[in-house]
Amino acid sequence: MNKTWNNKAWWMVVPVVLLVAFSAIIPLMTVVNYAFQDTFGNNEFYWVGIEWFEDLMESDRFFDALQRNILFSCIILAIEVPLGIMIALSLPKSGWKVNVYLVLMALPLLIPWNVVGTIWQVFSRTDIGLLGNTLVSLGFDYNYTRDVLDAWITIVAMDVWHWTSLVVLLSYSGLVAIPEAYFQAARIDGASKWATFRYIQLPKMRGVLTIAILLRFMDSFKIYTEPMVLTGGGPGNSTTFMSIDLVKMAIGQFDLGPAAAMSLVYFMIILLICYAFFTVVTNMDKAETKTGGAS
Amino acid sequence: MSQIGFSLKPKRAFAWSGLVPVVYIIFLMIPLYWLLNTSFKTNQEILGAFTLWPKNFTWDNYLTIFTEPVWRAGYINSITYVVLNTLISLVVALPAAYAFSRYNFLGDKHLFFWLLTNRMAPSAVFVLPFFQLYSSVGLIDTHIAVAIAHTLFNLPLAVWILEGFMSGIPREVDETAYIDGYSFPKFFVRIFMPLIKSGIGVAAFFCFMFSWVELLIARTLTITEAKPISAVLTRTVTGEGVDWGLIAAAGILTIVPGALVIYFVRNYIAKGFALGRV
Amino acid sequence: MDLSWMAWTTPVAIFFVVLVCLITAMGIWEYFQPGGGPRVGWLRFETTRGDRLFLSILSAGFINLGWIRWTDQSLWWALALSIIWAVFIYRKC
Numbered sequence A: 001m002n003k004t005w006n007n008k009a010w011w012m013v014v015p016v017v018l019l020v021a022f023s024a025i026i027p028l029m030t031v032v033n034y035a036f037q038d039t040f041g042n043n044e045f046y047w048v049g050i051e052w053f054e055d056l057m058e059s060d061r062f063f064d065a066l067q068r069n070i071l072f073s074c075i076i077l078a079i080e081v082p083l084g085i086m087i088a089l090s091l092p093k094s095g096w097k098v099n100v101y102l103v104l105m106a107l108p109l110l111i112p113w114n115v116v117g118t119i120w121q122v123f124s125r126t127d128i129g130l131l132g133n134t135l136v137s138l139g140f141d142y143n144y145t146r147d148v149l150d151a152w153i154t155i156v157a158m159d160v161w162h163w164t165s166l167v168v169l170l171s172y173s174g175l176v177a178i179p180e181a182y183f184q185a186a187r188i189d190g191a192s193k194w195a196t197f198r199y200i201q202l203p204k205m206r207g208v209l210t211i212a213i214l215l216r217f218m219d220s221f222k223i224y225t226e227p228m229v230l231t232g233g234g235p236g237n238s239t240t241f242m243s244i245d246l247v248k249m250a251i252g253q254f255d256l257g258p259a260a261a262m263s264l265v266y267f268m269i270i271l272l273i274c275y276a277f278f279t280v281v282t283n284m285d286k287a288e289t290k291t292g293g294a295s
Numbered sequence B: 001m002s003q004i005g006f007s008l009k010p011k012r013a014f015a016w017s018g019l020v021p022v023v024y025i026i027f028l029m030i031p032l033y034w035l036l037n038t039s040f041k042t043n044q045e046i047l048g049a050f051t052l053w054p055k056n057f058t059w060d061n062y063l064t065i066f067t068e069p070v071w072r073a074g075y076i077n078s079i080t081y082v083v084l085n086t087l088i089s090l091v092v093a094l095p096a097a098y099a100f101s102r103y104n105f106l107g108d109k110h111l112f113f114w115l116l117t118n119r120m121a122p123s124a125v126f127v128l129p130f131f132q133l134y135s136s137v138g139l140i141d142t143h144i145a146v147a148i149a150h151t152l153f154n155l156p157l158a159v160w161i162l163e164g165f166m167s168g169i170p171r172e173v174d175e176t177a178y179i180d181g182y183s184f185p186k187f188f189v190r191i192f193m194p195l196i197k198s199g200i201g202v203a204a205f206f207c208f209m210f211s212w213v214e215l216l217i218a219r220t221l222t223i224t225e226a227k228p229i230s231a232v233l234t235r236t237v238t239g240e241g242v243d244w245g246l247i248a249a250a251g252i253l254t255i256v257p258g259a260l261v262i263y264f265v266r267n268y269i270a271k272g273f274a275l276g277r278v
Numbered sequence C: 001m002d003l004s005w006m007a008w009t010t011p012v013a014i015f016f017v018v019l020v021c022l023i024t025a026m027g028i029w030e031y032f033q034p035g036g037g038p039r040v041g042w043l044r045f046e047t048t049r050g051d052r053l054f055l056s057i058l059s060a061g062f063i064n065l066g067w068i069r070w071t072d073q074s075l076w077w078a079l080a081l082s083i084i085w086a087v088f089i090y091r092k093c
Helices: A007-035 A051-058 A060-090 A096-110 A113-124 A130-137 A148-176 A180-189 A193-221 A225-230 A242-252 A256-290 B010-039 B043-047 B060-067 B069-102 B108-120 B123-127 B130-136 B143-167 B171-179 B184-195 B197-213 B216-221 B229-238 B244-264 B266-274 C010-032 C049-070 C075-092
Strands: A037-039 A045-047
Touching (some): A007 A037, A007 B108, A051 A060, A096 A148, A096 B266, A113 A130, A113 A148, A113 B229, A148 B010, B069 B244, B123 B143, B143 B197, B143 B216, B184 B197, B197 B266, B229 B244, B244 B266, C049 C075
16 A cells, blocks of 8 residues: 655654553663662662673573573474464354354453463362362372473463464464465365465465464563463472563562663563564565555 | 365365364363362362362352452452553554554654564563552552553554554545545544444454453552452462462453453454454 | 652663664654665665664674673673674665
8 A cells, every 4th residue: 555655644643652652661761770770779779880781691590581481482382383273274164153163262362361370270280170180190290380391281281272262363364364266276176185275275374374473472472470370480490481580580579670680681682573573574564565465 | 155164175074174173172161161160169179079060069259259349349440441441542543553554654664663562572571660650650559550551562452453454444535535525533433433443343352352361560550449350369369278269260250251352242353363463 | 750760870861862862863864865775685674774773772782791691801892893783784784
């Protein structure tokens, strides 16, 4: 679409900018200030230079949390994306069943995040939970509060439970948008199911899938509430993701300076990923308008 | 036209692929069932005997919640700020999305990027000075404070979704209306908004959703007066001798508003996701 | 309104003033020469002036962090390195 150049359009954007800036820029400036100072409360601050950044960069605590974040994001992407596509492919294209399926599938998305944690706590505790109790009585040595691997499996299962539906809904909407003519052509050519998927459905889903992957990556990268409720970051520090560590530092120990320094580094990583996200999406839009706007 | 699935050989493949969503939904429902099951049990039964359905069926947990003012207030608080946030987000995002979809202006791309970074950034990054910030403007522990704070991620989202829908409306519509003598506000409310009403529905759905599920910011900005239901829930968890039945019942009740919202927008869900702008 | 909780210090204030000046300057530049001179460079995607500024500032941040992690030298060296890198980005990206 050809847009006209008009700087008066700024006036329509000003309220958004003001509202978001109030909650984004003022806190961010404050965080930068905190990151270079130490405090003992009462709004008294002492300049400490880059001490907090040195602590952060030279200890393993931050990098361990970062590694956990990356590992977690990779695992859930590797599970949720193929699973989501598979489920979307198996959904019928129309009929009352689809509506029922979609409503039921969307349900986990609307549950408050700490309740998601609670649900999985109630579900997988070995004393009161269906999953925990069943596994233990089957002879497995399962205990997500003590065993690192069990904790990870439970958190991954929780995330798959919580968010796969998003991938399903996105892929499904991409699939529905494919005109029936493509399938008829494939049938006439005698294309196999795999060939149809590989050469018709997958390319047509590329747009929504890119967005699904990037969104799931971003959201899993900032995960906080669900594992916080479920494991509290334990056993040990094995499920302490960056957000959890940050909040522990800031609110739990009230170490404003180190927490602020960590916030900034975290924010820089997010900015980098977000920039990649934005570039990919805008280039995709551009490519689409060039090829005749197949939305 | 008859119902055509995505598979090419409907007859043989259908039986198998038809099972996949059912299995997945069963997987989704089991933990929910367990929560429901727990909410109808007494604490003795929850901790004592392992039962697949409540042996001593009880409404007590729900009764406690409905009679205790803290819980009831929690619900009302949550719904109040969520609705406020959805309204603010939509009213402010509509003109902005129009600007982004119709005009090029100074720094528009970078502005859009900056807005999106706020959607993507973890709340934990900003939340550190939130208490002081909102205290200094005298808004701490009010519904409006949470509503404004949640615009941090909901406004960019709403602008993004609405911009997608608006770009689908041809410019000729605007131009014809201006030629017919409509002023901009009149055109926007009378002609343009009805055209993108599914987009507004989808944006409202997501604003509601993300404001409803968020806890960290809401908990930071409230003390007692505006404490959301999810925060009430966590306070109970930390108490000695966890009351699992009560927690389960409260959990079930927090799912209800979400379920209602999904039911009302069920026809828009697929459409909204089709734009991929979540 | 009491703003002491923001704990402003001179260096941070200078940082933000410089940042605001940079953005304003880019805005003025953009106003007189709209479009931002998009081109596809070393990064293989289209970048405008604003993108290049953003990338250089962000990578300056990462260069400084890396410097803190892997060396004990003064951070001014890292700053110098960031400026060289920024020049590279401006010419090649």
